[in-house]
Amino acid sequence: MGRDEPIVLGIETSCDETGVGIVRGHTLLANTIASSMDEHARFGGVVPEVASRAHLEAMTPTVESALAGAGLRFSDIDAVAVTAGPGLAGALLVGVAAAKAYALGLGVPLYGVNHLAAHVAVDQLEHGPLPKPAIALLVSGGHSSLLLVPDVAQDVISLGSTVDDAAGEAFDKVARVLGLPFPGGPHIDRAAREGSGSAVAFPRGKYDDGTLDFSFSGLKTAVARWVEAREASGEPVPVADVAASFQEAVVDVLTRKALQACARYDVKDLLIGGGVAANSRLRALAQERCDAAGVRLRVPRPGLCTDNGAMVAALGADLVAAGATPSTLRIPADSSLPITVVHV
């Protein structure tokens, strides 16, 4: 660990997690998260205004806790990085306002960064420098994207993304149909362990269409139809089998297209990030298919896959190292920031 590497404070507020991370280069020093998930659970999804209010409440204590956890003072921070988009506009704005004020107050450079690129950059905290290029599969409640990453600090290319629901969104909706709590991902993962992934042949959207795009809306509806038909016939719904079969359909498509991307661009390194990367079946099937294809698989530990501040700090550290031009205090929060814009 180089003492001369920059210490970067990273702030993430694109959805319901108030994330504050601190890194020195690619060394993780703190990763503190305050989540408003419990407040959203009864609504069955993230309520933007609830999330924004929670970010404002949580920011100061979360920053203080991260600094204390890293054993640092504010004056030790060399740069501030923040998620500038994509995400919920009102939620992003709280983080961007905080980051600007920290940068202004400390007299250090500000870097407004892309949330998706940060999900890629975070893996370096655990597994070291990224191979160039790499393919990245990012799957969460808000995103399902395949990226070609020649250099995460400067060059990220979109290969495909969902044309309708994000994968994590499909997990949430199917969980509701099955009477499982929000967020659906962990509950479906758990229920699926008791069931068979081949019990029900659910459709795999865009399976053979030759693109690297995804579609999960039809799958979600197919699950709902199947469950309703069961209920109408008075038979019990085999929750474990439905969960496992739905999950199998999702991870089959995700891993199939990720490996297709590796083959098409002749890339031997696949990275999976985002909240859905915590899914045990996705990890297992991805490993199996990567092994068969001779592709190296990198998946950060679950705490770095879900939204967090360390990922933003990690990308910030890359930008500092690459000599990127800092952002001005005028940067907007951009809810639909394209992935091609790594930093604003």
Added chain:
Amino acid sequence: MTFVLVLAFDTATPAVTAALHDGERVVAESTTIDARRHGELLAPAVEQVLRESGATLRDVTAIVAGTGPGPYTGLRVGLMTATALALTAGVPAFGVCTLDALAYAAEESGPFLVATDARRKEVFWARYGDPRTRLDGPRVDRPHDLPGELPVIGAGGAMYADVIGADRIRGPLHPSAGALAALAAGRLATLSEEEAAEIARVPEGRVDSVEKARELSVLGPPRPIYLRRPDAQVPGTPKRVTA
């Protein structure tokens, strides 16, 4: 007399306004009217008033932000900025009701109302006995439910002049950070350091911002006055996809 330099700003209305006050007068002020770019304009405005007065953040002794009520996305920019700047500078951050700052700038001799745009065909409003004394509010209501015959200060009156009556409409339309800073500086001068620290302390957990705002008539913690709950419906059973 101890050195005083109050940095104040407000983002609870279409005005993005920042000012520095030295305890006696406003030394720099910047105001831009743009309802959609609070997040882009505030930090540069703070930088600008500091630069114009030849001061740095290290010289600032207190930070004050308007607590609204006002449209929430913009409002939070001001409060988050105040809290974050205060944390890095090691100085206290305070909140002042945005309507109080508008009232303070009013040139009224008798009682009056202050109203700002709450969107959804409603206004945020409060009733004042004089420019320094809030008697009722803040509240959120439809413009035709505003009480009585009193003059109405602020854009919330002007935009509903047809309902309220054009003869009751007065300026200013928007709050100025200069007024906010002067109001706060005046109040801070009457407080001991301990009292000021107690006010600035953000309470643990959530407080009912409405009660808090009424109780702390002039100077409070930098916390938003929302007055409305988030729009969200607890869903019933999932919608059926088959008939």
